[in-house]
């Protein structure tokens with residue numbers, strides 16, 4: 265990454281993009297001829313189009329190293345904005361300044377030549393991004409490995425599925441050491457394991473100091489990944505600030521009844537994100553009923569989805585300990601990767617010691633697709649009956665049993681074995697995304713977010729309007 269760049273990576277000033285919308289195809293021709301004719305004949309020229317602002321007078325600056333999320337309803341101008349930042353579209357007015365090598369993952373279809381093979385497109389794309397042929401050759405294997413599309417790399421991209429297309433496009437974008445990475449929703453096309461791999465890589469790119477501009481409809485992803493968020497609506501920037509309040513305002517807007525949306529929009533602009541005080545509900549408005557026990561989860565006949573795979577990655581590996589045979593099982597020992605909410609499950613792995621280790625511990629954690637650590641456990645400070653040191657040649661069997669508290673979705677395990685060092689720890693072997701599992705959909709779900717805390721709501725009407 266270049267270090268001699270100005271502090272701001274992106275600077276937009278008064279940027280607008282207008283489109284002329286013609287109701288009928290012949291209006292376009294009329295617009296070319298009629299105004300001139302009318303002028304010649306001394307008549308006032310008239311317009312045969314309406315002027316539509318896809319983006320209207322947008323200003324913002326993204327500092328180097330910032331991760332900024334853009335959120336907004338469909339058609340709010342997010343993609344148009346990104347395309348202007350990437351130089352694919354010219355603004356109708358205003359200025360766009362970009363400092364650094366920009367790699368973009370825009371909507372499907374942009375960037376690749378359909379008749380070229382994947383390999384040819386990698387070289388073409390990398391050249392557009394400023395890499396020499398030698399530099400691309402040196403990176404080609406890691407690009408192909410990341411894309412993981414097998415022999416399709418030598419087929420024309422017009423034969424690709426949308427998932428394969430995104431895999432290759434993403435593999436190129438993140439392997440060119442961009443100063444600025446622009447991602448437009450494209451990730452949602454890949455499967456969960458690939459999305460997880462991409463988010464892990466985005467995190468790495470972010471840690472290396474690159475600037476990231478990210479368009480997403482997912483409020484959770486924006487809050488998790490971004491330092492700042494921008495709310496776009498109707499082509500204008502409504503709000504720019506801390507991700508959480510910005511996302512809350514987006515959700516207010518998107519979930520509001522269409523009649524209220526205009527008022528909410530105005531409130532957001534005038535209050536700049538601070539929601540107006542809602543009157544406190546009367547105490548009797550919401551009653552909490554005693555919690556009901558989770559029903560016993562039945563084991564399914566097909567508890568394994570073979571297509572649900574993770575891409576394990578050694579985060580730390582000293583060679584002293586080797587973790588192997590990581591599996592997720594029911595209490596009865598049946599391997600699973602599809603589980604019910606509340607189901608008892610056992611994460612199991614084995615660890616072979618190649619050297620003597622004292623103060624040894626085993627640990628696990630569960631992460632979301634975007635990489636947020638939800639919870640974990642470690643044998644570091646507890647469990648006096650467990651072995652706490654190992655000799656070369658020892659093999660441990662490690663089990664973490666728990667009731668799955670997660671809401672439906674795909675999650676990933678990280679597993680580790682290490683040595684406790686005072687308050688800290690050193691990992692001898694730590695595998696990120698060692699295993700993936702899916703919590704199955706449940707139609708009667710009350711919980712929102714990632715964890716079901718067993719909340720039982722009960723709402724009762726305490727007054728009925730006379731109307």
Ligand SMILES: Nc1ncnc2c1ncn2[C@@H]1O[C@H](COP(=O)(O)OP(=O)(O)OP(=O)(O)O)[C@@H](O)[C@H]1O
Pocket residue numbers: 283316317318336337338339340341342343344345
């Ligand atoms: N070439 C074009 N000609 C006319 N209108 C266009 C053109 N491209 C985009 N628009 C319009 O500009 C507006 C903004 O589009 P844009 O794709 O930027 O929105 P978006 O926020 O990315 O939407 P989504 O979330 O659905 O991807 C939309 O109303 C769209 O119909």
